[in-house]
Structure formats: C-alpha cells, structure tokens
Amino acid sequence: MSKLIINSFEDFQQYIGEELGQSDFHRVSQEQINLFADATLDHQWIHTDPEKARAEGAFGGTIAHGYLTLSLVPFLWNQIVQVNNLKMMVNYGIENLRFANPVKVNDEIRMIATLANISDLRGTIKTEMKVKIEIKGERKPALSAHLIFLYHFL
Numbered sequence: 001m002s003k004l005i006i007n008s009f010e011d012f013q014q015y016i017g018e019e020l021g022q023s024d025f026h027r028v029s030q031e032q033i034n035l036f037a038d039a040t041l042d043h044q045w046i047h048t049d050p051e052k053a054r055a056e057g058a059f060g061g062t063i064a065h066g067y068l069t070l071s072l073v074p075f076l077w078n079q080i081v082q083v084n085n086l087k088m089m090v091n092y093g094i095e096n097l098r099f100a101n102p103v104k105v106n107d108e109i110r111m112i113a114t115l116a117n118i119s120d121l122r123g124t125i126k127t128e129m130k131v132k133i134e135i136k137g138e139r140k141p142a143l144s145a146h147l148i149f150l151y152h153f154l
Helices: 009-013 030-040 050-056 066-071 073-080
Strands: 004-006 019-022 081-083 086-099 108-121 124-135 143-153
Touching: 004 009, 009 108, 009 124, 009 143, 019 073, 030 066, 066 073, 066 086, 066 143, 073 081, 073 108, 073 124
Parallel strands: 004 081
Antiparallel strands: 019 108, 086 143, 108 124, 124 143
C-alpha cells in the first residue's frame, strides 16, 4: 500500500470527507499482548492466560486489551499518511471511541482513515480523522473513533 504524502495545510484540505487510505494488516500475537500487559500492569487472565481463556473465556482464547488495539494507531497511521514539513504533531484527543469487537490472539487488524474535518487555528492545523480498525474476516470493526491531531507546519 502506498502512503499518501501531505506537505501542507492545502494538501490536507483537499481530502475533507475522503478516505485517506488503509494500512497493511498486522497480526496481534500473544507475545505482543503479554508485553502490553507488562507495560500497563494489566495482567487479566482473559489477556495473558491462554489455557484459562480457552477453558473459561467467552472467546475461545485470549484477547488483546482494547487499549493495545488503540495503541497501535500510530503504527498503522504511519502506513497510511506521511506528513512532511512539520515542526511537530500532537495527539489532541479522541472522541466517540468505541470498542465494538474484541481482537482475538493472532487476529489480523488494519486501520482505515478518513479526513472528517480540518481547520487552521492561526497556524496550527487541527484535523479530525474518522478511523476504524477492522479485523480480517469480521463484519464488525475492533474499534472506531474520531482522532484529533494538531499539526504545526514549518
């Protein structure tokens, strides 16, 4: 998948209401889930105990933390868009975040991003990205949200 190249506010502006692209699929492994559990100190058995999750869980095995799925946004976003000529980019917020479907161990996920809105706030560019993280082979997405980014172009 080729990245969309953005060099300025004007470049961004032409994509309002349009899909910017899709990331490649990324497999979420048990190792990645365990490392996230270690980093966040969230070791619930539904995430980190495959045997118990198979025997007692509702999903036939372990599932990724919802926040692990969300934390993959920068990795997946970087596959979709390359923004050049920046002093800085800041994550400003998340609106309408919904975890609609659990990501099971070894599921493959990808992100689809659409530019919902953009505005120039006296030189700071505020973008609202409508994103969806899909699970390969599933009808319902893992998550959907509106991500707000602030871009400071040179």
